[in-house]
Every structure is written in C-alpha cells, then in structure tokens.
Amino acid sequence: MNFLSHYYFDKSNDDANVVLGTVLPDLIKNASKEANLYPQKNEFLFLGNPDEESLLRGWKRHLAVDLLFHSSNFFLEKTTELKLLIKPIVEDTAVRPSFLAHIGLELLLDHLLIEHNLIQVNHFYDKLSAVKQESLGDFLTHCGLKDQSVFFKFMEGFISSKYLLSYQKLENISYALNRICMRLWPETLNEKQLAALTFQLGIFKETLEKDFMEIFDEISDQLSAS
Template identity: 40%
Template sequence: MNFLSHFYLIQDNPDPYLVLGMVLPDMVKNHRKTWNLHPYKQAGQLEEDAVLRSIYRGWELHLETDRRFHSSSFFSLHSVELRKQIAAVLSGPPFRPFFLAHIALELLLDSLLIIQQRVDIGKFYLRLSACGEQDIVRFLEINGIHEAPSFTGWFRQFTRSAYLYSYSSPGNLSHALDSIGRRVWQVPFPEEKKGQLAVILQAYRNEIENDYLPIFEEITYYLRPL
C-alpha cells in the first residue's frame, strides 16, 4: 500500500510518531533503496524510549498491513487485470507490467481515498511535520544507518512539497507511475504512452470505486489486536 492508504488505517490516532512509523519503510526506500532496516533486531533498545517505541510500532503495523494486502484476493484479482491492460500499451524490456500494475493499484487506492474525501491529507502532513528530525535520525542510526542525517533533507522536501494532493488526477498518477518505474529501470515512459496509461487508470478507478473499501475493512480487522 502507498502512503495515504497506510495513513487511512490509523488517521484517528493522534501520535505523530506512530504515523511516521507507518509510512517510514516506504520513505526509506524512496530515499535510498540500498538501506535495509530490520528494527525487530533492535526491539529491546527501541522499546526503552517512548518516541522510538511509537516509530517501531508503526513500522511493524506497516509490514503487517502490506503482508495482508499483498496476500489478499483483492490484490491478486486487480493486479492481474491491471497487468493485462498495462501490457497492452507498455510491454517489453525494460518495462515490467506486473510491477507497474502492483504500483498502479496502490496509487489508485490513494486516489480514491482522496476524491471520496475519506482521508485527511492535511492531517497526514501535520502529523509528519510534528516529528523531530533528530528522533528520525536516532531511529535510523540505531538500525545501523550511518548516513541517517542525509534522510532529513529528503523528509523535509517530502512534507513541504505535499505532492500527494495531486493524486486525485489520473494524469498525475501516470506521472507518478513513470517516476517510480524510473527508479528501477532508469528509462522514462514514451511520451505518448503516458496519456494512454492515464486513460487506463481513470477507467480502472471508476471500475473499483464502489468495491475497494472492503480491503481496508479486512486489514483493519486483522490489525486490531496489534
């Protein structure tokens, strides 16, 4: 799941560090894909500090959310169908339609939460802005990231740009899909394909707009004991 979908599951929780932890795994990979964190190995130290404990709890919630989502029938059904549609306009090396379908489905969920006003994006950014950068650095350093201070500039830019507001537009979703893909294969989509992908995303968003909420309800049910 993407940033807003993760936040949606805990948006009523006032703890900014829990929210941070819930999205930090994806943030870390967006900043530096070579960083590999395994906070459970440092659980004893993290549990001793209230702030670090909240980040750690959010991190674990993120992992469990993704496990539930990626093993769901919803993900299986719609990622396969999206792959077929994407492959019809964008296939062959270096592009990987299944990877793009996976990401596209997650972007579409964020987009639906926005246009149906089910998630408060302003609250999301306020929660993140309330987190101290020194606390983020501490969490990363405890988990073996020696270049942790380099993350703070990226984090600042992420919160200031507030680009997630743009996900209401299929054209911007196509652009986001292109940007994410380029992190993997360093080749942009052909310009004419971006418009075709935007049409596919618009149509698919319309198709699932009345049927997507049960996946959030299912995941919330399993997260309750955590």
C-alpha cells in the same frame, strides 16, 4: 500499500510518532534504496524512549499491513485485472506490466481515499511535521542508519512539497508511475503511452471504485483481531 493507504489505518491516532512509523519504511527506501533496516529484530534497542517505542510500533504496523495486503485475494485479482489493461501499452518497452499494475493499484487506492474524503492529506503532513527530529535521529541510529543526512534532506522535501496532493489527478498518477519506472529501466514511457496509461487507469478506476473499501475493511478487521 502506498503512503496514504498506510495512513488510513492510523488517521485517528494522536501519536505523531506512530503515524510516521507507519510510512517510515517506504520513506527510507525512497531516500536510499540501498538502506535495509530491521528494527523489529532488535526491539530492546528502543525500550525506555516513548518516542522511539512509538516509531517502532508504527514500523511494525506498516509491515503487518503490507503483509495482509499483498497476500490478499483483492491484491491478486485487482493487479491481474489492471495488468491486462496496461500490457499493450508497455509491450515494446522494458517495463514489466506486473510491476506497473502493482504500483498502479496502490496509487489508485490513495487517489480514491482522497477523492472520497476518507483521509485528509494535510493532516497527514501535519503529523509528520510534529515528530521531533532528535527522536527520529536516535531511532535511525539504533536502526543502524549511519549517514542520515540523505534521509533528512529527502524527508524535508517530501513534507514541504506535499507531493501526495497531486494524486487527486489521474494524469499525475501516470507521471508518478513513469518516474518510478525510470529508477529501474532506462527506457521510459513517451507522451502517447502516458496518455494511454491515464486512459486505462480511468477505466480501471471505475471498476475499483465499486469495492475498493473492501480491502481496507478486511485489513482493519485483521489488525483488530491480532
């Protein structure tokens, strides 16, 4: 799941450190794809510091949500459906339609949460801004992230740009998908292909909108039961 979908499960949580923890794995990967951190394997390192314990709790929540989402029938069915729609658009490129369908589904779920007023994006950014940099830095040190300057520069830009607000428009989701593809393949989608992608995302959205809350309800129930 993407940032806002992860936030959905903790949107009422008053602990800003937990909220940041729920998106921290993806923030770190976006800042530095070489970073591989596994704080959940050394939980004792964070004991005794409430802020770090909360960050770890959020981190583990992120892992649990992703596992439930990616192993769900919903994920399999929806990505298969979207893949069929976008496959003709990328058939003459190196872009894998299965990858594009995977990320496209996640961004559309964020889009629908915003559109249906189920989350407040500005509240999400307020929570991230409320986390003390010193506590986050200590957490990352215990995680083994040595050079933190790249991460903090990325996070500062992530918060100040409020980029996720752009997901309110489908054409911006196509643009974001193309940017993600640029990290993996040298050939990107041209303007005609981007327009076709936006069109197909719109068609898929009409179907997805009918039952998209099922996956959030399903995961919420499983989290509560665990």
